[in-house]
Amino acid sequence: MKNLSKYILLILFIFSCSNKYEGVLADNGMVVSARQEASKIGVDILKKGGNAFDAMLATELALAVSYPSAGNIGGGGFMVYRKSDGSTGALDYRERAPINSTSDMYLDENMEVIEGLSMIGGLSVGVPGTIAGIFEAHERYGTLTINELISPVIELAKKGVIVTEKQKNRIEENRKYFKLVNKSKILFDNDFNTNDTIKFPNLASTLERIMEYGRDEFYKGETAKKLVEFIQNNGGIITLNDLESYKPVWRDPIIFNYDGLKIISMSPPSSGGVCINQIMKMIEPFDLKTFGHNSSNYIKLLVEAERRSFADRSHYLGDPDFIQVPVNKLTSESYLNIRMNDFSFEKPTDSNYIGYGNIEINESDETTHYSIVDQFGNAIAVTTTLNGTFGSKLYSNELGFFLNNEMDDFSSKPGYPNMYGLIGGEANKIEPQKRMLSSMTPTIVEKNGELFMTLGTPGGSTIITSVVQTILNVHEFNMTMQEAVNSARFHHQWKPDSIRIESELFDEKIKNNLIKSGYRLNDKVSIGRVDGILVKKDKKLEGGADKRGDDTAIGF
Numbered sequence: 001m002k003n004l005s006k007y008i009l010l011i012l013f014i015f016s017c018s019n020k021y022e023g024v025l026a027d028n029g030m031v032v033s034a035r036q037e038a039s040k041i042g043v044d045i046l047k048k049g050g051n052a053f054d055a056m057l058a059t060e061l062a063l064a065v066s067y068p069s070a071g072n073i074g075g076g077g078f079m080v081y082r083k084s085d086g087s088t089g090a091l092d093y094r095e096r097a098p099i100n101s102t103s104d105m106y107l108d109e110n111m112e113v114i115e116g117l118s119m120i121g122g123l124s125v126g127v128p129g130t131i132a133g134i135f136e137a138h139e140r141y142g143t144l145t146i147n148e149l150i151s152p153v154i155e156l157a158k159k160g161v162i163v164t165e166k167q168k169n170r171i172e173e174n175r176k177y178f179k180l181v182n183k184s185k186i187l188f189d190n191d192f193n194t195n196d197t198i199k200f201p202n203l204a205s206t207l208e209r210i211m212e213y214g215r216d217e218f219y220k221g222e223t224a225k226k227l228v229e230f231i232q233n234n235g236g237i238i239t240l241n242d243l244e245s246y247k248p249v250w251r252d253p254i255i256f257n258y259d260g261l262k263i264i265s266m267s268p269p270s271s272g273g274v275c276i277n278q279i280m281k282m283i284e285p286f287d288l289k290t291f292g293h294n295s296s297n298y299i300k301l302l303v304e305a306e307r308r309s310f311a312d313r314s315h316y317l318g319d320p321d322f323i324q325v326p327v328n329k330l331t332s333e334s335y336l337n338i339r340m341n342d343f344s345f346e347k348p349t350d351s352n353y354i355g356y357g358n359i360e361i362n363e364s365d366e367t368t369h370y371s372i373v374d375q376f377g378n379a380i381a382v383t384t385t386l387n388g389t390f391g392s393k394l395y396s397n398e399l400g401f402f403l404n405n406e407m408d409d410f411s412s413k414p415g416y417p418n419m420y421g422l423i424g425g426e427a428n429k430i431e432p433q434k435r436m437l438s439s440m441t442p443t444i445v446e447k448n449g450e451l452f453m454t455l456g457t458p459g460g461s462t463i464i465t466s467v468v469q470t471i472l473n474v475h476e477f478n479m480t481m482q483e484a485v486n487s488a489r490f491h492h493q494w495k496p497d498s499i500r501i502e503s504e505l506f507d508e509k510i511k512n513n514l515i516k517s518g519y520r521l522n523d524k525v526s527i528g529r530v531d532g533i534l535v536k537k538d539k540k541l542e543g544g545a546d547k548r549g550d551d552t553a554i555g556f
C-alpha cells in the first residue's frame, strides 16, 4: 500500500513536471473536499441557489458521514471567508477544555506525562464546536432552510457510503485502538472491504433531531444528554454545562501582503495565520524565482524561516481569550528582519540555539479541509478536525459519531511534545474553557483586489508549511492549482531539528546538497492533502484536489 501511494505520487509528480495541466474547471461555483460525496452535496446546494455558507453546513455534515476519520460533528474547526463585496472574516468553532479540566490533568504524581491520556479515550475529548459553528455561519450568512441543507446528508447517511481503498486501510490500521478504547463493539469493528457500503442509521437519526430542533439539540437536548452520559461513562469529564455554555467566536482574520498579494488567514487560537505571515514576510526580500522551485537554496530559505516561526509559536501562541498574543510584534517587518539576521545559505541555524530539547514524533494524518467558491463570488476556506485519525477513537454507537482528542493540542507539560512533536509552554497550558492552540490554516488570497485563491489542508504542524508552499507554487512558480497541490512538499518545525520531506519526489542531488550543508532529512511518503480553488485570468475556477487522498473537486 505504502509502495502504491509512492508510485501514484511519483506518476503525479512526473506528469506535473512534463505537462502543464489543470484540475477541474468551472464557470460558476465549486466545492473541493476530501470526498466526492461531500463535494457533490455541497455543489448541489450551490446549484439550488444556496451560497457558500449554505454549502458549508451541508458539506461539513456530509464529511462527517463520508469521511468519519476527520469529518465530524464531534470535533471543531475554523472558517475564513471573503464575500463577493470584498469583506472578510473568520469563525472560530474550535473545541474548548472542559470546565473541570486542570493544567496537570495528564500528569502522574511525579508530574510526569501519562503516555496516551491526552490522545485516546474519554479524557482526551474537548467540548465539540462543529454544530455550533456551522449553524452560526448559516444564521449570519446562509439563505436556504436548515431542512434543505441537512436532508441530503441524512439521505446519504441512510443510503450509505462506498468504502475506498484508503478508507479501508485507515479503518484497519485503527481497529486495535477502537477495541482498546470502546467498551462495546462499534460499527467500525466490522470488516469492511473496498467498495463495500457502510450505512449510518444512528447518525441519520441524530441528524434528523438536529434538523428538527436545531443547534440546541446538540448542546442542550436529547443528543446533549446522551453525549454527556456516554463521555462520562468512558472516563471523560465533559458536563452538560460544558455543552450548554459552548459558543463559537467571530474573529478578525490575520491579513498581510506578500509581493502584491493580500493573504487572509486564521487568527489565534490558530497559529496558522501568524506563522504563514511570519514565514512569508521573512522570505519576501529574496528572489525565489531565481533560486528555482524546490531547489536547495529555496528549501534552505523556507526551512530557516519555518524554524524561526515555529520557535515563536511554541512560546507565544495560545487562546487570545486567555492570554495576550503579541500578534503585531510577531508579524512586524522590523522584528522579522532581525529574526533572519543570522540566516545563511552556508549552514543551518541550530534549533538548540533558538530553543530546546529533542523529540520523537508519533504522527497522525487526519483533519480535513474544504474550499468553496459560489456563483455569487463568495469564497470560504474551512479546516475541520477530530485531531488524530478518528479522534479519541471513542465512538458512540447510539449517536453515530466519533469524538475528538483535541485536548492533546494543549501543552500537557511545558516542553513536552504533543502528537505532532509540537512543544508548548505557559501560553498553551490547559485551563477550563480555553481553546487549544491549532495549526489549522484555512486561507484566502486576493490579487489586484479580487479573489485569487482559497485553500487549506490537514497535516498537523505541516499544515502551515504546506499552505505557504502551495501559494508560492502558484504565485512565484506559475503553476496551475492542481500542479501546485501535486507538487512535492517539505517541512521544518524548529523541533525536531530535521526537514520532513516527501523524499521520493525530490532530486537526489538536492537532498545530498542539503545533507552536505548540515541538514537532517526525515523521509515521508506524503505531507498534507491540500484542497484549493484558483480563480484564473479568464475568471474560470480551477480546483486543485489532492490525490494523496480521495479528494475531489466538483464544479458547475
Ligand code: DON
Pocket: 364, 365, 366, 367, 385, 386, 387, 388, 406, 409, 437, 438, 439, 440, 457, 458, 459, 460, 461, 463
Ligand atoms: O488543530 C490542529 O492543529 C490539529 N488538531 C490538526 C490535526 C491535523 O491536522 C491532523 N491531520 N492531519
